[in-house]
Amino acid sequence: LTPEGVSDAVVKVFYRREGVANIHGPMYEVKLSLLVFLRNLNRGTIFYLCTNLDEAGAFDDVVYKSVMNQGGGDEVEDIVFLQLKHRDVDKDKPMYLLKSDDSFGIMKYFLSYCEIERQMLVETDHPIFSGKLENCVFVMFTNDRDSLKWKRSSNDISTIKKYIDNESSEIQVEIVNSLEDNLVLVIAEPGMGFNSPNIAKALLDAESEVSSIDKLGCKPIQYGDMTLSWGVVEIILTKESCTQNLVRIGEYISDPLGKYQIGALFVKDGYANLTSFLLCNGYNVNAPVDNIGSSLLHLAADYGHLNIVKCLVDKGADINQPNREGFKPLHVATRSGHLEVVQFLVGLKQNFKESLDEHKILLIASENGHIRIVNYLLDLIDVNTVDSEGCTALHAAVRGGQLEVVQLLVERNAHINCQDVHGYTALKYCVRDGRLDVLEFLVKNKGDINMSDENQVNLLHHASRAGQLESVKYLLSLGIDINSRDRLGFTALHHAIKNSNLHIVTYLSEANADVNLPDNLGQSPLIEAARYGKLDIVKYLFHNGAKASMTDNDGCDVFLHATRRGRLNVVKYLFEMNANTCSVDKNGLGGLHFASMNGSPDVVKYLVRKAFDVKASDKNGLQALHYAAQYGVERSIESEHTPSIQDNTKPIVGQLLSQLCQSVRNHRLDTFIDLLKDGGDINATDKTGRNVLHHVIKCGGLEFVRHIVDMGGDINVQDRNGFNALHYALRKGEIDVVQYLILKGADVNAIDTNKSSLIHIAVRNERLDILQCLVKEGGNLNIVDKFGCCALHYAVQHGNISLVKCLVENHANIELPDSRGYRCLHFSSQCKNIEVVKYLIRQGAELGAKDMEGNTALHISAQHGCLEVSRCLVEAEATIDTQNNRGHTALKLAKDNGHKDVVEYLEWRQPKKYVTYDKKFGSLRQNEMKGGLLILKYSSTAGDHVSVVSDGAYGGVIHSVEDTLPSEGHDLSENNLVVQEGFTSLHRAARSGKIEAVELAIREGAEINLRDNKGLTALHHAVHSHEVDVLNVLLRMKADCNIGDHKKLLPLHYAISKKSFAVVQCLVEGGSKVNSPDDEGLTALHLTAKNGKIDYIRYLLQNGADVNLPDSKGLTALHHSARNGTITNMMLLISKGANLNAQDKSGLNALHHASISGRANVVEYLVKMGVDLDILDRAGMTTFHHAVKHGRMETVEFLAEKTGGKVNIHVVDGNGFSALHHAAQYGNLYLFQYLVNKDLDINLTDNKGFKAMHYAEIKGHTKIVDFFSKIQASDP
Structure with a gap:
C-alpha cells in the first residue's frame, strides 16, 4: 500500500487493537507496535534495542540494530531509527516554517536523523552506534492515514535540501539523500479480521507445539496477543486446557515492559472476555502475575478497568491481598486515580469507616493529587487520620506538592500544626521540598512557623539544610529568629554549612546572622565548615567576620579541627591567611598531634614541611610520633585477628x-x-x-x-x-x-547477635515456603530474640494468617510472653487484625492474660481504637472491668485516647455505676447491678483528702483520690477519679492533644481545674500536646491559666520551655500573668531569654513583661541573654529599658556573665553600649578576673587590648588575687604566659602572702611552675 506522493519509500501496514485511541500513547502500545513491525521486516538475528536514548540524545525515539548473515557468511549491520512521537519545534526557529498544518512534517525526522549521525561520529562503546550511515533505515510511525499529507513528503525533502544548501553543509546533504532513499512509512490501522483461526486450528490438529518458542523468546500465543488475533488466542488457550497443560499459561513470558503472565496482558489491555475465559478454564485468580507479586485484581485496578475488576471479584479475587510492596488493589486504584474503581472496592469493605488500616488510602490519594478521590473519601474518613508514621493526609499532600488538595484538606478542618512521629509538621515538609506556594498558603491559615521537633529543629533550620533559598527568605520575612538554635546548639548557618549550601550561608550572613555563634560544643560555623572540608564556605566566612581564634569547649580552634579531620585544603588556606597555626587544645595537643593521631599522612607531610616541631609534647608528654606509633599498633593488632x-x-x-x-x-x-x-x-x-x-x-x-x-x-x-x-x-x-x-x-537453629533465629527472619520476611522448609528440618519455633519475641509474635504483628497457622499447627506456644509481657493476643489486638484475633481465640488464647503493665488484650484494642477487635474479645467473654497496674479499665483507655466508637460500645456492654459519699457512716457506697462496696481507709470529715479501697469483689485494687469532700453526695465519678500520679481522664486527654477525648471528658463531668500529684492541671498537660484547639476548649470552659504546679510553674512557663509560640499567644490572650514567678523567681521572660527566642521576648514585652524584674538569684532577663550569647535578644531588651549595670545577688552584671560564659561577641557588644567596666562583684572581682579564671582567651585579649585602656588588668580582687593568680590556680599556661608578657607582677602576693607560683605548685600545674622557674632563672 503506497500513499500518493511517495514513490521510493517503503510502506508497511500493521493493525492495532480496537479501542486504542492513539498509538503514540502508552509506552506499552508503542513497544508492541515496534515488535510487530520488526517481525514484519523479518529481522532479529542479533537484536539491540534502546528506548529514550540518553546515548543518542534523541527525543522519544527507539533505535533498533540487527546483524544479518548474507551470502558467503558476511555480516551486514542495519540500524533502524523509529520516530514514535511528535517533537515540539519553537515558532521562532526557521525550521518551524517547514512544518505544514495538520501534518507530521519531515523536518522533525530530519533533525532526529542528524542527531543519530552526530552520535555515530562520536567514539562510543554502545553497539547501536557502530554501523554506517548508509545502512540506516528511517521509520516514521503514525496511526491516522488521513491526517498525513503524503503528497507533501517529496516537497518537504526538497525544501530541506534548499535550506541545507543555504547553510553550506555537505554532510547534511548526504544525510538527506540517505533519508529519501531509506525512508519507511508505517501506518497503524484498526484491527482487521483474519482467517488465521482456521489455520491455527488445522496446525493444532496436526499436533503443532503450542508452547514452542521463536528466536526472540516468544510463543504463538504472544503473536496472537500482539497481532490481535483473538480467535487464535482462544484456540491456543483451549488447546492448553484440553492437554491439561494450562500451567504454561501461568508462566512468565517476555513482554517489552518486563515479565508478565499472559493473563496480565489481557487484564492490562481491558479484554474482559479473554480474562473471563482464562478464569473459567482454571486460571488462579489470586496468583501473582508480575515480578512484584501483583494479582490480576491489582492490574485491573491500576489500569482502571472497572468491568474486569467486577469480573475478578465475582470469580473470587481477594480484595485484601497485598503485593510485595504492601499495596492492596484499593491502594493501587487510589494511587492511579480511578474513582469508580475506588468507590466499588470501598463498597465491598465491611466496616470501612472503622478500619483505620484502610484509611491510609486518603494519604495515597492526597499525595498523588487525585482531588476527586480525596473529596469522596473525606465523607468517609476523618481528615486527620494518621498512618503508622503519624502522617496525615495534609502531610502527604504537601509531600506531593498538591496545592489544590492542601486547600481542600484545610477547608475540611485538617490540623495544620500536627506532627508525625519524626516531629515533622506539614510546614516542615514544605520547606524541605521547596513547596513555597503551599508554605505561604499554610502560614496564611495559621500554620505555626515557630514549631520545632523533639530536637528543637525549626523550619529555618530545615530550609537551610535543604538549600531552599526562597523558603529561607520567606521565613525570615515573617520574623523567625535567624540565630535560633536546635537542641545541639546548631543555627541555620550550621545546617547550611553541613549540607554545602553556600548560597544559603551567603544569604544568612548578609541578613546579619551571627557567623560566630557556637553550638553546644562551642564549635562556630567556621569550625563546622573546616571539619567537613567545605573550603568555599571557609573562605567566605573568613572574609565575612568569622573569627579564626574562636575555640570550642575542648580548646580546639579552626586549625586544629582541620588537621583533626585531615582537611589538607583547609589547612593550606589557613596558612595562606596567616591564621594561628600554633594553637593547642586544653590537653596540649597541636595540629601535628591530631594529624598523626587520625592517620592523615598528607597533612603530616605538609606540616613537617612547614617546620612544625615534631618533638612538641602535649600535657602528658606525648609527641606526634607517639600517636603515630599508637595508631600503627592498633592496625597491627587488627590485622592479627584476620x-x-x-x-x-x-x-x-x-x-x-x-x-x-x-x-x-x-x-x-x-x-x-x-x-x-x-x-x-x-x-x-x-x-x-x-x-x-x-x-x-x-x-x-x-x-x-x-x-x-x-x-x-x-x-x-x-x-x-x-x-x-x-x-x-x-x-x-x-x-x-x-x-x-x-x-x-x-x-537451622543458628541465632545471630540479636538472638534472632532463622525462623524469626523467615517470618519477618513473610516467606511461608522457607518457614515450612525450616520447620520440616526441625527448626525451634519458640526461640526468643533479645526483645523476648518468638517467631509467632512477629507473624501476628504482620497479620499474616498463613504464617500464624503454620506456626501454631507446628506447636508454637501462643501464650509465650515477650520482655514486656505481651502475648500473641496482645500483638494481634494492637495490630487490628481481626482474622488473627479470631484464630487465636479459637486456639484457646487466654483472654485475661496481662502484660507487665497489667494490660489485657482488651486494654490494648481499646487504647488503639480497634472497635472490631474489642467487640470480638468482649463477645468471647473478655472481662470489661479488669484494671491494669494504673487502675485503668479498657473503657478508661478508650476515653483517654478519644475513641468514641469503642467508648460507646464498652459503655453499652458494661453496667452503669455511680458513687456517693455517705457522711454518716464515713463510707463510699457504690450501687450497681451486681452490688459491691467501696470503703474508706479511715474515717473522714468534710474537706478531708480520702483514699478509696475496693473490697474483694473488685480485686482489692487501691485508688488514691486527691480531692476534697465538701458535702454529702460529692461527685467521685470515674472522670474525677485520679490514679497513681494523680492523672484524671481529662489530664490524659489534654496531654494526648485529642480534642474529642477532651470534650468527652468535660461532657461527662470532669473537674476542669483539678490538679495531679505534681500540681499540674489539664491546661499544663495540654501545653505538652502543642494543640491550640485543646487549649481553647479548656479556656472556654473556664480553666484557670494562673494555677501553678508544686514548683509554681504556670502553663505559660511550660509553653515557653516547649517553644510553642501559638500556645504562648493562646495562654497570654487567655489571661495568663506574664510576670508570675515560679519558686526560683523565674518569669516567662527569664525563661525566654534563656532559650534565646526573640519573637517570644518581643511578644511578652508587648504584653506587659517587666524587663528588669530579677529572679530569686537576682538575675534579670538581660543576664540570662548574656549567658546565652544572643545579641539580638539583648539589643531588644536594652531598647526596652533593660539596666546594663544591674547586678545579681553575687554582684555580677551582664558583662560578668558574658565573660564567664565565654561570649566574646557579647562582651564586645556590651562594651560598645557603655557598660561599666569597673563594677566589682561581691568577691571584688572584675570582668577581666572572671575571663582569666574561666580561661576565656578571646575575651581576655579583647579587654586587655581593645578597650582603649579602660580595663585595669593589674587590679587585684578582694582576696588580693591578681589575674596572674587566677591563671596559675586554674592551670592555664597560655593565659599565664600572655599575662606575664603583659608585665603583670609575678612576685605580687595576695592577702595570705602567696604568689601566683605558690598556687601553681599547690594545684600541681607543673608546666606553669617550670615556666615560672625559667623566668626567675633568666632574671638578672
Whole structure:
C-alpha cells in the first residue's frame, strides 16, 4: 500500500487493537507496535534495542540494530531509527516554517536523523552506534492515514535540501539523500479480521507445539496477543486446557515492559472476555502475575478497568491481598486515580469507616493529587487520620506538592500544626521540598512557623539544610529568629554549612546572622565548615567576620579541627591567611598531634614541611610520633585477628572479592572458577567476619554456592552479626539455596547477635515456603530474640494468617510472653487484625492474660481504637472491668485516647455505676447491678483528702483520690477519679492533644481545674500536646491559666520551655500573668531569654513583661541573654529599658556573665553600649578576673587590648588575687604566659602572702611552675 506522493519509500501496514485511541500513547502500545513491525521486516538475528536514548540524545525515539548473515557468511549491520512521537519545534526557529498544518512534517525526522549521525561520529562503546550511515533505515510511525499529507513528503525533502544548501553543509546533504532513499512509512490501522483461526486450528490438529518458542523468546500465543488475533488466542488457550497443560499459561513470558503472565496482558489491555475465559478454564485468580507479586485484581485496578475488576471479584479475587510492596488493589486504584474503581472496592469493605488500616488510602490519594478521590473519601474518613508514621493526609499532600488538595484538606478542618512521629509538621515538609506556594498558603491559615521537633529543629533550620533559598527568605520575612538554635546548639548557618549550601550561608550572613555563634560544643560555623572540608564556605566566612581564634569547649580552634579531620585544603588556606597555626587544645595537643593521631599522612607531610616541631609534647608528654606509633599498633593488632591466608596465594577476601562477586552477578560460572584457580583460603574472612560464601550468596546463584561448598567452604561460619550462610540465603529469599545448605548440614537453629533465629527472619520476611522448609528440618519455633519475641509474635504483628497457622499447627506456644509481657493476643489486638484475633481465640488464647503493665488484650484494642477487635474479645467473654497496674479499665483507655466508637460500645456492654459519699457512716457506697462496696481507709470529715479501697469483689485494687469532700453526695465519678500520679481522664486527654477525648471528658463531668500529684492541671498537660484547639476548649470552659504546679510553674512557663509560640499567644490572650514567678523567681521572660527566642521576648514585652524584674538569684532577663550569647535578644531588651549595670545577688552584671560564659561577641557588644567596666562583684572581682579564671582567651585579649585602656588588668580582687593568680590556680599556661608578657607582677602576693607560683605548685600545674622557674632563672 503506497500513499500518493511517495514513490521510493517503503510502506508497511500493521493493525492495532480496537479501542486504542492513539498509538503514540502508552509506552506499552508503542513497544508492541515496534515488535510487530520488526517481525514484519523479518529481522532479529542479533537484536539491540534502546528506548529514550540518553546515548543518542534523541527525543522519544527507539533505535533498533540487527546483524544479518548474507551470502558467503558476511555480516551486514542495519540500524533502524523509529520516530514514535511528535517533537515540539519553537515558532521562532526557521525550521518551524517547514512544518505544514495538520501534518507530521519531515523536518522533525530530519533533525532526529542528524542527531543519530552526530552520535555515530562520536567514539562510543554502545553497539547501536557502530554501523554506517548508509545502512540506516528511517521509520516514521503514525496511526491516522488521513491526517498525513503524503503528497507533501517529496516537497518537504526538497525544501530541506534548499535550506541545507543555504547553510553550506555537505554532510547534511548526504544525510538527506540517505533519508529519501531509506525512508519507511508505517501506518497503524484498526484491527482487521483474519482467517488465521482456521489455520491455527488445522496446525493444532496436526499436533503443532503450542508452547514452542521463536528466536526472540516468544510463543504463538504472544503473536496472537500482539497481532490481535483473538480467535487464535482462544484456540491456543483451549488447546492448553484440553492437554491439561494450562500451567504454561501461568508462566512468565517476555513482554517489552518486563515479565508478565499472559493473563496480565489481557487484564492490562481491558479484554474482559479473554480474562473471563482464562478464569473459567482454571486460571488462579489470586496468583501473582508480575515480578512484584501483583494479582490480576491489582492490574485491573491500576489500569482502571472497572468491568474486569467486577469480573475478578465475582470469580473470587481477594480484595485484601497485598503485593510485595504492601499495596492492596484499593491502594493501587487510589494511587492511579480511578474513582469508580475506588468507590466499588470501598463498597465491598465491611466496616470501612472503622478500619483505620484502610484509611491510609486518603494519604495515597492526597499525595498523588487525585482531588476527586480525596473529596469522596473525606465523607468517609476523618481528615486527620494518621498512618503508622503519624502522617496525615495534609502531610502527604504537601509531600506531593498538591496545592489544590492542601486547600481542600484545610477547608475540611485538617490540623495544620500536627506532627508525625519524626516531629515533622506539614510546614516542615514544605520547606524541605521547596513547596513555597503551599508554605505561604499554610502560614496564611495559621500554620505555626515557630514549631520545632523533639530536637528543637525549626523550619529555618530545615530550609537551610535543604538549600531552599526562597523558603529561607520567606521565613525570615515573617520574623523567625535567624540565630535560633536546635537542641545541639546548631543555627541555620550550621545546617547550611553541613549540607554545602553556600548560597544559603551567603544569604544568612548578609541578613546579619551571627557567623560566630557556637553550638553546644562551642564549635562556630567556621569550625563546622573546616571539619567537613567545605573550603568555599571557609573562605567566605573568613572574609565575612568569622573569627579564626574562636575555640570550642575542648580548646580546639579552626586549625586544629582541620588537621583533626585531615582537611589538607583547609589547612593550606589557613596558612595562606596567616591564621594561628600554633594553637593547642586544653590537653596540649597541636595540629601535628591530631594529624598523626587520625592517620592523615598528607597533612603530616605538609606540616613537617612547614617546620612544625615534631618533638612538641602535649600535657602528658606525648609527641606526634607517639600517636603515630599508637595508631600503627592498633592496625597491627587488627590485622592479627584476620584469619591467615597462604603465603603463596592471593587473599580471596580483598583484591579478588569484587571480581568474584561481579562474575556471580553476571552469571559467569566459568570466570568465577578461573578466578578461584589461583588458590587462596576459601574460609578467610574480611573485617566484618564475612567469608567468600557469604558474599557469593548475597549476589545470588545456586551453582556458585555449590562450587564454593565443594571447595571446602564452611557453611556455619558466622560473621560479626552472627549471620551464617543460611542467614544470607534466607535474607536473599533464595529457597533453592536454603534447601541446599540445609542438605549440606547447615544449622537451622543458628541465632545471630540479636538472638534472632532463622525462623524469626523467615517470618519477618513473610516467606511461608522457607518457614515450612525450616520447620520440616526441625527448626525451634519458640526461640526468643533479645526483645523476648518468638517467631509467632512477629507473624501476628504482620497479620499474616498463613504464617500464624503454620506456626501454631507446628506447636508454637501462643501464650509465650515477650520482655514486656505481651502475648500473641496482645500483638494481634494492637495490630487490628481481626482474622488473627479470631484464630487465636479459637486456639484457646487466654483472654485475661496481662502484660507487665497489667494490660489485657482488651486494654490494648481499646487504647488503639480497634472497635472490631474489642467487640470480638468482649463477645468471647473478655472481662470489661479488669484494671491494669494504673487502675485503668479498657473503657478508661478508650476515653483517654478519644475513641468514641469503642467508648460507646464498652459503655453499652458494661453496667452503669455511680458513687456517693455517705457522711454518716464515713463510707463510699457504690450501687450497681451486681452490688459491691467501696470503703474508706479511715474515717473522714468534710474537706478531708480520702483514699478509696475496693473490697474483694473488685480485686482489692487501691485508688488514691486527691480531692476534697465538701458535702454529702460529692461527685467521685470515674472522670474525677485520679490514679497513681494523680492523672484524671481529662489530664490524659489534654496531654494526648485529642480534642474529642477532651470534650468527652468535660461532657461527662470532669473537674476542669483539678490538679495531679505534681500540681499540674489539664491546661499544663495540654501545653505538652502543642494543640491550640485543646487549649481553647479548656479556656472556654473556664480553666484557670494562673494555677501553678508544686514548683509554681504556670502553663505559660511550660509553653515557653516547649517553644510553642501559638500556645504562648493562646495562654497570654487567655489571661495568663506574664510576670508570675515560679519558686526560683523565674518569669516567662527569664525563661525566654534563656532559650534565646526573640519573637517570644518581643511578644511578652508587648504584653506587659517587666524587663528588669530579677529572679530569686537576682538575675534579670538581660543576664540570662548574656549567658546565652544572643545579641539580638539583648539589643531588644536594652531598647526596652533593660539596666546594663544591674547586678545579681553575687554582684555580677551582664558583662560578668558574658565573660564567664565565654561570649566574646557579647562582651564586645556590651562594651560598645557603655557598660561599666569597673563594677566589682561581691568577691571584688572584675570582668577581666572572671575571663582569666574561666580561661576565656578571646575575651581576655579583647579587654586587655581593645578597650582603649579602660580595663585595669593589674587590679587585684578582694582576696588580693591578681589575674596572674587566677591563671596559675586554674592551670592555664597560655593565659599565664600572655599575662606575664603583659608585665603583670609575678612576685605580687595576695592577702595570705602567696604568689601566683605558690598556687601553681599547690594545684600541681607543673608546666606553669617550670615556666615560672625559667623566668626567675633568666632574671638578672
